Every structure is written in C-alpha cells, then in structure tokens.
Amino acid sequence: MSIVLLSILKSLALIILLLTGFAYLTYYERKLLARFHVRRGPNRAGPFGLLQPIADAVKAIFKEEIVPGHVDKLIYIVAPALSLIPALVIFAVIPIAPDLRLGGFTLQFHVADINVGLLYLAAIASVATYGIILGGWSSNNNYALLGSLRTAAQMISYELPFGLLLAAIILTTNIGREAGTLSLIEILNQPRPWWLWLWLWLAFPMFFITMLAESNRSPFDLPETENELIAGFQVEYGGIKFALFFMAEYISMITGSAIMATLFFGGWRGPFADPGTWYGPIVGFGWFFLKVVALLFVYIWVRASVPRIRYDQLLQFCWKVLTPLSIGYLVLTALIVVFVG
Amino acid sequence: MLEHYGLIGALALIALIFPFVGVGVAWLLRPKRPDPIKNSVYECGVETIGDTWVQFRAQYYLFALIFVVFDVEIMFLFPIAVAFQRLDMMQVFYVILFVVLLADGLLYAWRKKALEWQ
Secondary structure, three states: OHHHHHHHHHHHHHHHHHHHHHHHHHHHHHHHHHHHOOOOOOOOOOHHHOOHHHHHHHHHHHOOOOOOOOOOHHHHHHHHHHHHHHHHHHHHHOOOOOOEEEOOEEEOOOOOOOOOHHHHHHHHHHHHHHHHHHHHHHOOOHHHHHHHHHHHHHHHHHHHHHHHHHHHHHHHOOOOOOOOOOOHHHHHHOOOOHHHHHHHHHHHHHHHHHHHHHOOOOOOOOOOOHHHHOOHHHOOOOHHHHHHHHHHHHHHHHHHHHHHHHHHOOOOOOOOOOOOOOOHHHHHHHHHHHHHHHHHHHHHHHHHHOOOOOHHHHHHHHHHHHHHHHHHHHHHHHHHHHHHO | OHHHHHHHHHHHHHHHHHHHHHHHHHHHHOOOOOOOOOOOOOOEOEOOOOOOOOOOOHHHHHHHHHHHHHHHHHHHHHHHHHOHHHOOHHHHHHHHHHHHHHHHHHHHHHHOOOOOOO
C-alpha cells in the first residue's frame, strides 16, 4: 500500500514540479529575450512581472475555444494530450537529487530506476512525434499539415545522431567495470576519469544540436515558421489546447536540459551534495537545478542569436554532417574503450 | 526491478489525467459562441487552396524509410554497447562489420541523392 501511495505522491510532485518549471520557463525566456533585445519584458503582473505565467494560465482556460467545423474532432482533441504526456513521462528515469536516508527509510528522488533508462529516453522521445503529426493532420488545414510533416521528418532525422551519441555514452560506461549500463542512476554513480569528461564534452555540442532539433527550438523551429506557415501544426488550436502544445515544447526543453545535465555535467553531483546526509538531497537538487537553468539559458541564447535555417539545410545538416560525425565519434569511442578499458 | 515499470505506469496514468482535466475544466468555463467565420479554415491573408487530405510529396516518405532502417540498426547497437567488455575478437569484428554496413547504407543513400531535398 505504502509503495503505491509513495509512487502516486512522487508522480504528482514530479508533474507539479515540471508544470511550475514550465510556467516560470516561459517567464524566464520572455525576460531573457527582452534583455537580449534591450527591452524590459513582462513587468506588469506582480513584482517584476512574476505573476505573468499565472495570468497566462487563467487566460488560456477562460479563452473561447474554437473547434473549427472542418477538423477531425476526436484526434483534434486527443493530439495535444498525446504530445504533452511523453514530455512528462520521460522524466521518470532522471535522478534529480541523491537518496535521502532517515533511519531505516530511504527516499529516492526519481520515479523509477529501470535498467534500460537510456533506451527508455530514446523510445519516449520518439513517441512525442505522434502528438504533433496527428494534431497537424486532424486540423485539416494546409499550413498545419505542412508543419506537422516537416516536424515528423525533422524529429525522426535528428533521432539518429541522438541514438548514436547515446550509444557512444553507453560505451564509455564500460570503462573500469564488468559491463556497461543503461541506467542514468548508475551512470551518475560511476566515477569517470578526467580524460573521459573531456572526451564526452567533445560530443556535447553535437548532442546539444540534436536536442534543439528534437524539441523544435530555434534555429530548428521549422514546424512553426510563423512567416510562412503562420504557426505550423498548432494553427487551428486555441485556448487550453494550444497551451498544452506549448507546455509540451517547453517541458521537452526542460527534459532535454536535464538529460544533458545528467549525462555530461554530473547531474546532482557537486560540492556538498553528499548522498546519505540530511543536507545532501537539498544541495544536490540545488546543483541539478543550477545546471538545468544554465543549459536553458543556452537554449534561449541560441534563440536570440541564430536565424532560422532553411528546411533543406536542416535535413542536409542532419544527414550529411551530424550523422557521419556521430558515427565517427561512436567508432573512436569504441577504440578508446578497447584500448583503455 | 519489474515494479519500477509499474511506477512509470502510475506516472503515465497521472500524466494522462492531467491534460484531460485541463481540457474539461476549460470546456466548462469557456464561452461558446461559434459562428461560420470562426469555424472556417484559418488562413493568414490568402485563403488556402485545395483539400488538405491529399497525397503529399514522396520526399517525406523517403526520409522516413531511411530513418526506419537506421533507427532499427542503432537500437541493435545499444545492447552491444552494454556488453562491449565481454565481446571476444571475433565478435568485435562482427560489430565493426555492422557499423561499416550502417555507414555504407548512409553512403548509398547519399550517392543515390536520396538525401537531397528537391
């Protein structure tokens, strides 16, 4: 009974954390973009505009929601949920703080520790494509269909370098052990020599680019291209359904940053984040939070600095630059593991 | 270990409830005043021409096809990567052959100009 209750509480806490994170990520992004443009950004609702996300939520709920007559209703209503659920569920295997031990009781700060963690990440990331393509298709609008087709081609293309780089990271977990691991929790618990950190950071730019493309962020926001497709797959959506698509995009940004923080920057690890102590989880979560926020800053920085690329360039870059590079990286990593491990 | 999949299931169920509650609450609270203009196809300046649910360009299909081949092969790399330390020389040779075939497939698609966006 208690494990069921605990898992429900953990799931609820995670979802609330992610949704709050989403709300304040929109605020963070608007403020930062404003700073990049030498503007002030939202500053009317509450002190420093801090209540802006809440005002936005209220607006989304109370807005008249038009379900146009020409859409495929069932899929039209289900699609935003389909796009949001994978974004929320993917976080289940990411550890956000070290374990808390009080007496005989251990509280783990991740929803599930499955031994196929990285495979799970890759699998759920692929499912996210369905919500977008179904949303665009069911809208029965030329702009929406084009946007969703582009998204589908883009997301599946960038899954290849993503998968290849994940395979390379799994290879490095072999070093100094009997066998590799797919579990993110074990990857964090495993000490890495300094040269391995350097070698992994070499892959970080590639990984970051694939994450940008996977979450449809600028300069890869081709699905939305407001100047040619208006807003792509979301054009027929309004009110809370639009908000759900919006949430999916921003939560997948948070998830992407969390994955990168865990794989490349040691997740919750940092000074004073000692597992087994009472303050460990708090400090550990602090480090994790800082790393995620720093990576989100890079997402927004890129959005403010880089112009959107053309669609053919997007696919060519993936297939002709990123994929060969990641195959090469995988082979070199294998050689390193063979000769060192 | 197996019960952890149940935990993911619980999270998925709760995550499933959330968007539908959101949509339901909004459905109860929102004003409903449809009219023919609001219900028409959204456009930006010019009205869209032709049906949407028609055949679209085959290029998307081509990319999807190459993707499926590659993605399945990459999924095979995951277990190999986990058990990499336990492979003997012959098995390592097979893995190298596998990766070479993967790169060769990419090269083939490249040479056949399947990767060009026309």
